[in-house]
Amino acid sequence: MTRRGRRVGLPFPALLLAGIAIAFFALPLVGLLWRAPWSSAWTYLTEDTALTALRLSLVTSLCATALSIVFGVPLAWLLARVDFPGRGAVRALCLLSMVLPPVVGGVALFFALGRRGVVGQYLDEWFGITLPFTTAGVVVAQTFVAMPFLVITVEAALRQLDPRLDDASRTLGASRWYTFRRVTLPAIRPALIAGAVLAWARAFGEFGATITFAGNFPGTTQTMPLAVFLSLETNPEEAVVLALVMIAVSFAVLAGLRDRWFGAAAQPAGAAT
Amino acid sequence: MIVDYCLHVRAVVVVVVAALIAASCAADDSAPGADVTVFAAASLTAAFTELGDAFSDVDPDVAITFSFAGSSDLAAQIVEGAPADVFASADLANMARVADAGAASGSPTVFATNTAEIIVEAGNPKGIAGVADLADDELVVVQCAPQVPCGAYAEQVLATAGVDITPDSFEASVSGVVTKVTLGEADAGIVYRTDVLAAGGGAEGVVIPDDINVVADYPVAVTSGSSNPDGANRFIEFVQSDAGRAVLASYGFGAP
Amino acid sequence: MTLDAQIGLQLGSLDLDVELRAAPGEVVALLGPNGAGKSTVLRCLAGLVPLDRGCIEIDGVVVDDPAGDVLVEPEARPTGFVFQDYVLFDHLSVVENVAYGMRARGTARREARQRAHEWLERFDLADYAQQRPGALSGGQAQRVALARALATSPRLLLLDEPLAALDAGTRANVRRDLRRHLAGFDGMRLVVTHDPVDAYALADRVVVLESGRIVQTGTLAEVTAHPRTRYVADLVGVNLIVGDVVDGVLTTPSGARVVIADASDGRTLATIRPHSVLLARGDAVVSSARNTWRGTISDIDRLGDRVRLVIEGELALTAEITAAALDDLDLRPGDDVHASVKATDIEVAPA
Numbered sequence: 001m002t003r004r005g006r007r008v009g010l011p012f013p014a015l016l017l018a019g020i021a022i023a024f025f026a027l028p029l030v031g032l033l034w035r036a037p038w039s040s041a042w043t044y045l046t047e048d049t050a051l052t053a054l055r056l057s058l059v060t061s062l063c064a065t066a067l068s069i070v071f072g073v074p075l076a077w078l079l080a081r082v083d084f085p086g087r088g089a090v091r092a093l094c095l096l097s098m099v100l101p102p103v104v105g106g107v108a109l110f111f112a113l114g115r116r117g118v119v120g121q122y123l124d125e126w127f128g129i130t131l132p133f134t135t136a137g138v139v140v141a142q143t144f145v146a147m148p149f150l151v152i153t154v155e156a157a158l159r160q161l162d163p164r165l166d167d168a169s170r171t172l173g174a175s176r177w178y179t180f181r182r183v184t185l186p187a188i189r190p191a192l193i194a195g196a197v198l199a200w201a202r203a204f205g206e207f208g209a210t211i212t213f214a215g216n217f218p219g220t221t222q223t224m225p226l227a228v229f230l231s232l233e234t235n236p237e238e239a240v241v242l243a244l245v246m247i248a249v250s251f252a253v254l255a256g257l258r259d260r261w262f263g264a265a266a267q268p269a270g271a272a273t
Numbered sequence: 274m275i276v277d278y279c280l281h282v283r284a285v286v287v288v289v290v291a292a293l294i295a296a297s298c299a300a301d302d303s304a305p306g307a308d309v310t311v312f313a314a315a316s317l318t319a320a321f322t323e324l325g326d327a328f329s330d331v332d333p334d335v336a337i338t339f340s341f342a343g344s345s346d347l348a349a350q351i352v353e354g355a356p357a358d359v360f361a362s363a364d365l366a367n368m369a370r371v372a373d374a375g376a377a378s379g380s381p382t383v384f385a386t387n388t389a390e391i392i393v394e395a396g397n398p399k400g401i402a403g404v405a406d407l408a409d410d411e412l413v414v415v416q417c418a419p420q421v422p423c424g425a426y427a428e429q430v431l432a433t434a435g436v437d438i439t440p441d442s443f444e445a446s447v448s449g450v451v452t453k454v455t456l457g458e459a460d461a462g463i464v465y466r467t468d469v470l471a472a473g474g475g476a477e478g479v480v481i482p483d484d485i486n487v488v489a490d491y492p493v494a495v496t497s498g499s500s501n502p503d504g505a506n507r508f509i510e511f512v513q514s515d516a517g518r519a520v521l522a523s524y525g526f527g528a529p
Numbered sequence: 530m531t532l533d534a535q536i537g538l539q540l541g542s543l544d545l546d547v548e549l550r551a552a553p554g555e556v557v558a559l560l561g562p563n564g565a566g567k568s569t570v571l572r573c574l575a576g577l578v579p580l581d582r583g584c585i586e587i588d589g590v591v592v593d594d595p596a597g598d599v600l601v602e603p604e605a606r607p608t609g610f611v612f613q614d615y616v617l618f619d620h621l622s623v624v625e626n627v628a629y630g631m632r633a634r635g636t637a638r639r640e641a642r643q644r645a646h647e648w649l650e651r652f653d654l655a656d657y658a659q660q661r662p663g664a665l666s667g668g669q670a671q672r673v674a675l676a677r678a679l680a681t682s683p684r685l686l687l688l689d690e691p692l693a694a695l696d697a698g699t700r701a702n703v704r705r706d707l708r709r710h711l712a713g714f715d716g717m718r719l720v721v722t723h724d725p726v727d728a729y730a731l732a733d734r735v736v737v738l739e740s741g742r743i744v745q746t747g748t749l750a751e752v753t754a755h756p757r758t759r760y761v762a763d764l765v766g767v768n769l770i771v772g773d774v775v776d777g778v779l780t781t782p783s784g785a786r787v788v789i790a791d792a793s794d795g796r797t798l799a800t801i802r803p804h805s806v807l808l809a810r811g812d813a814v815v816s817s818a819r820n821t822w823r824g825t826i827s828d829i830d831r832l833g834d835r836v837r838l839v840i841e842g843e844l845a846l847t848a849e850i851t852a853a854a855l856d857d858l859d860l861r862p863g864d865d866v867h868a869s870v871k872a873t874d875i876e877v878a879p880a
Contacts, residue, residue, distance in 0.1 A: 172630035215442025233420035
């Protein structure tokens, strides 16, 4: 290999394929930038629809991420640490929405939580709570599709942890909850962050389940992806601008993540002699 | 050095093969001459499918393939150069878009009409009698988004009737409205008459009086980029023939 | 201030049935081969594994009693545990590690840190207080683990192979330090090890565990002088022969005969120390030794000035002679020899 090749550290064929992959991801973005109506971009951006949709998207996706963390981490803990009968089936069930087409997920949510749904009808009758056509419904739909990403990431990290860390903590007098807070969570922090980011990204871009379950109404349920889709019907220029906004926001979040937050855990004791 | 060369050659071969595979996956079986591709509005799905079968009986040399979607999606694709031979739109506006871009050959003709109708759950449990009832805030009303033809028509009807409603959702397509109503999530919606009929037992229609209703004109045209204008024209003729009209009428379309 | 434990447990292929007692101030070494269940015993005492049957009582308080439906969680037991490779918390500094137990039990941060610093002083680790465990050497990490466990003032200190993770060079020094630190602790201490030298250096009493059962207890001297099983014999390198004694002659299952003195009839364990075995070349030697067996040298192992030879034949034996003797006799593997042992040199005990 040439000296330069050796410095890069990757054999040439792999480098070539990786380069093609990068181009594959970059080209659509380049296409959008090329066709963007820069002169009228600002008008579209400051329009009510765009700003409302963006704000709604950010609020709902952050709520969905928060819910994913609150419910997803204990679920991951259960799946990783407790060996109960049917665990494999339960795990498959929880990860199902990752492989379901989002619209199918939306329809399923209908049958569960809609006005005539299995649970939804009681929510309506007894508490007067309806989820379809509300912002809460958007959050529910987004959480439904996003949580599995967090669960799968965190569960993998928990499985890799040395179970004796828990043992050590408990023999020192720490309760299970204290151990989880002070030992387990810090140890899985990179995975937790990665999982939360994945979940947020999925929630932010969620379309099919949202429009099917929560509907589409500006200010209440019209998130950015929905706004883009509809503006595509009559005003493709506006659609391009809105799409670029979504890309810019997502890019900022993903690029802002530091490498070291994804880094490996510290070396175990005794490794340095 | 020889090793490096072999490695490079191998890499290039891999890339070329990969590209070929990708290309063959993407390549249309572009049919020369004998096939006709019809881009038609989603509301024409059932009717045109039957028309296609009937046409094949009459004219077996021509193989028809359909692509059903929202009219504006189809218009956008045709303008961008999609390989369609015929375009049947649910409204004049989208056909105009195609014509203005020079993608339609000749002048479009209207081959069918459709009207708007209120769709409610089977049995009409909320007892909706007309457009005015939709203004009730207690009801869950859904409507197509104004950006799609069905939504534009709905707005027209409401404007003519002087009724101001705040729907609970602006659906991206007619199917969204129909689904929500038939599942019981929404109490009512405004769709095409053909959709109410197509919904079968799951839904009922509440007729909108002619004086406030719209007439949706459905135009059809051959595309300028068609590779089989002859076959395309034969299909259009069939659609406008008595046989074609009969089929359209059975689905609820009106005469042009 | 005592430990009283009857441990009955089935864990995978291990069937554990052990009775253990310890008095305050005692250091007990748990010796045994891999898989014997030593670590499991410690884990039961710590509460990390529940019993199937039996009872564990620490300082008069029942912490595990399946029959009485009592199971005290590890965090509530007065036990401290030092793990085999220390299991320090990598994301916390050394002083935070030592303070962990106190903080977990509710001590205020400042006080816990202060006391942790005192412990580090005692262990000569004050300079490393702010470092992460990853930066420590093996010996230092072991001291941190020990300080961390002691900082919670346990009544029962459990050490699982505390020196196993160290290389031979540091082991001796760390062992000496460990002895000193353990001496300063007034509770009960249980050390698991597979190294008899550790047991010798650290413990007052030795308990030998094999396949889930206790096979021998006593001081190390007692145990090595009168080993009861092959494992213990091999561990400290004596020849252990089992057989039936009739009229002063022990006959092994394979038919070899051993003449012994002071023997009563019945099943007997005979111990022959390797240095009691006399080797001769050539024809049978006439001497006062009552026992002579023919054999072939199968293995020779030099250990400094001494040489250990493994002899296969009528009776398998390990003999120990000087290197000079080896050279004089010019013994090599494969050579035929006669091995002799005086009957008075053979220790016997009822099996």
